[in-house]
Amino acid sequence: MSTQLEIEDISANYGREPVLTGVSLSVDAAQVTGIVGPNGNGKTTCLRAISGLMPRMSGVVRLNGERIDRLAPEQIARRGIIHVPQGDLVYKKMTVRDNLLVGGTMNPNRAVTADRLEHVLTLFPRLRERLTQTASSLSGGERRMLGIGRGLMAAKMQLLMLDEPSLGLAPLVIDQIYEAINNLSQEGLAILIVEESVERIAATARHLSLLSHGEFVWSGPPAELLASDALAETYLGV
Numbered sequence: 001m002s003t004q005l006e007i008e009d010i011s012a013n014y015g016r017e018p019v020l021t022g023v024s025l026s027v028d029a030a031q032v033t034g035i036v037g038p039n040g041n042g043k044t045t046c047l048r049a050i051s052g053l054m055p056r057m058s059g060v061v062r063l064n065g066e067r068i069d070r071l072a073p074e075q076i077a078r079r080g081i082i083h084v085p086q087g088d089l090v091y092k093k094m095t096v097r098d099n100l101l102v103g104g105t106m107n108p109n110r111a112v113t114a115d116r117l118e119h120v121l122t123l124f125p126r127l128r129e130r131l132t133q134t135a136s137s138l139s140g141g142e143r144r145m146l147g148i149g150r151g152l153m154a155a156k157m158q159l160l161m162l163d164e165p166s167l168g169l170a171p172l173v174i175d176q177i178y179e180a181i182n183n184l185s186q187e188g189l190a191i192l193i194v195e196e197s198v199e200r201i202a203a204t205a206r207h208l209s210l211l212s213h214g215e216f217v218w219s220g221p222p223a224e225l226l227a228s229d230a231l232a233e234t235y236l237g238v
């Protein structure tokens with residue numbers, strides 16, 4: 001399995017306090033990798049560091065062996081790193097179709113955009129049924145699908161990063177979102193997901209890393225984390 005993304009010894013901060021201290025991680029193609037851990041421990045910051053959104057950081061980020069940590073966010077996006085942030089950042093007054101087309105504005109031509117649109121609508125049939133509706137009329141789950149779908153309109157996709165894709169959704173909708181994630185992974189995409197809950201991501205991820213106070217304190221297969229009372233008690237408060 002080829003390694004798509006490697007981060008090495010990343011430290012980052014917003015102000016005086018370090019938020020990440022020397023974290024390293026790799027993400028393989030055709031696999032789902034998860035970062036889990038309690039709120040406020042640096043999970044989102046980790047994704048932001050990969051996307052080039054952390055001006056105060058050190059360490060190395062490589063995509064397919066090439067360093068990208070000195071590139072601007074838009075250059076990193078053009079290399080194929082898709083970052084779907086937490087919350088549903090959709091344009092509420094625009095239709096589902098137009099929201100998706102916004103995701104394809106950097107594409108080289110219309111044929112690529114048409115191809116991507118068909119891919120997204122196959123992945124999320126609900127969006128096909130609602131193409132001409134405004135985003136404001138969608139349910140929470142449909143809005144989440146639209147946010148992910150907009151990211152997937154990009155011409156180049158090397159790594160998909162999702163920040164808490166299940167947040168605030170009903171279990172049935174979470175299952176649908178994770179089914180789409182599984183399909184994307186089977187198509188060969190490397191996927192990195194931040195989730196607070198280990199249970200939510202355990203069946204999908206091949207590998208999890210547990211972030212606590214800005215450091216990875218454990219990495220391994222999800223079953224190992226679920227089976228460890230000591231890890232769960234110490235770091236997850238369960």
Ligand SMILES: Nc1ncnc2c1ncn2[C@@H]1O[C@H](COP(=O)(O)OP(=O)(O)OP(=O)(O)O)[C@@H](O)[C@H]1O
Pocket residue numbers: 014015019037038039040041042043044045046196
């Ligand atoms: N823009 C910012 N400016 C200053 N501090 C920030 C900023 N964003 C996050 N922080 C702080 O950095 C720390 C890590 O936040 P981060 O969002 O990465 O954690 P998280 O594990 O993803 O938690 P959550 O799931 O709640 O987003 C927190 O203490 C947070 O308050």
